[in-house]
Amino acid sequence: MKVPSTRVYPDVSDILARKEEGRRELAARSFGEKIDILEAMRARVEPIRKAREERRKKRPPPAGT
Amino acid sequence: MTGMKDTFRVINRMVENGVIGSYAITGAVAALNYIEPALTDDLDVLISVDAPSLQSTTGLVTLEPVFRYLRQAGYTEFRKEGVVIEGWAVQFLPVANALDSEGLDQAVDVEIEAGGGESPIKVRTLRAEHVVANALQVDRPKDRIRISQFLTEDAVDLVALRDVLDRHAMLAAWVTFCARTGIANPYDAKFPT
Numbered sequence: 569m570k571v572p573s574t575r576v577y578p579d580v581s582d583i584l585a586r587k588e589e590g591r592r593e594l595a596a597r598s599f600g601e602k603i604d605i606l607e608a609m610r611a612r613v614e615p616i617r618k619a620r621e622e623r624r625k626k627r628p629p630p631a632g633t
Numbered sequence: 634m635t636g637m638k639d640t641f642r643v644i645n646r647m648v649e650n651g652v653i654g655s656y657a658i659t660g661a662v663a664a665l666n667y668i669e670p671a672l673t674d675d676l677d678v679l680i681s682v683d684a685p686s687l688q689s690t691t692g693l694v695t696l697e698p699v700f701r702y703l704r705q706a707g708y709t710e711f712r713k714e715g716v717v718i719e720g721w722a723v724q725f726l727p728v729a730n731a732l733d734s735e736g737l738d739q740a741v742d743v744e745i746e747a748g749g750g751e752s753p754i755k756v757r758t759l760r761a762e763h764v765v766a767n768a769l770q771v772d773r774p775k776d777r778i779r780i781s782q783f784l785t786e787d788a789v790d791l792v793a794l795r796d797v798l799d800r801h802a803m804l805a806a807w808v809t810f811c812a813r814t815g816i817a818n819p820y821d822a823k824f825p826t
Contacts, residue, residue, distance in 0.1 A: 591669045591786070592669075592786065594669045594670060595667070595668050595669045595786050595788065598745070598746070599665065599666045599743050599745050599756070599758075600638075600745035600746040601746075602665045602666070602670045603637050603638065603662075603665065603745065605670045606637070606662075606665060606672070606673070607636055607637060609670065609672050610672065610674070613672065
């Protein structure tokens, strides 16, 4: 469906600027702090990783193997 | 005790015990020292092939002494081609070319807070320009994203990077990278031909 050309979109430049600022703030942290962040990120995705592995185990082998 | 800081402690002990010579963290974890954290599952460690323990009688490099030491220390699990040390899959990569060799020689020591009142842990990691050059050489989609992060976050010294790319005949690969990713080649303005 074609979007009407009169449609007005919100200005999100301030949101993007804040995101950019957040990225720079993260990048400026010490190596040790970033390792702690990485460990926390990894812990958060661990249940997803485990579920994916379980799904793979249950999947039947490809035909012909 | 599990966690990357403990993994670093084990690697440093391997150096102290002469199992490996010099080392440098490379890949995503090395990039972490310079740019915004991104999720990774493994820890890549570039190691010198000069350590006597790694030389076999035929002159070929062998990592068996590394794995034997780790087995004896109780690290027997393997995940994604890496041996799991304190919860992290660690891949030991022997120096394989001149870029690796230079990166290892020029690697920097970083001290990270250990927490709990313990003394800081010293970690040796690649310089930013070598992380970028290495990513350019490996050239997977995630490596291209990493390079663009270094550029957008001003996390690499462009003069130092150009020297590395020039020394290792990678300037053509750099131009290709810029064209493929649509990133303006920073050297077009800084080093006009």
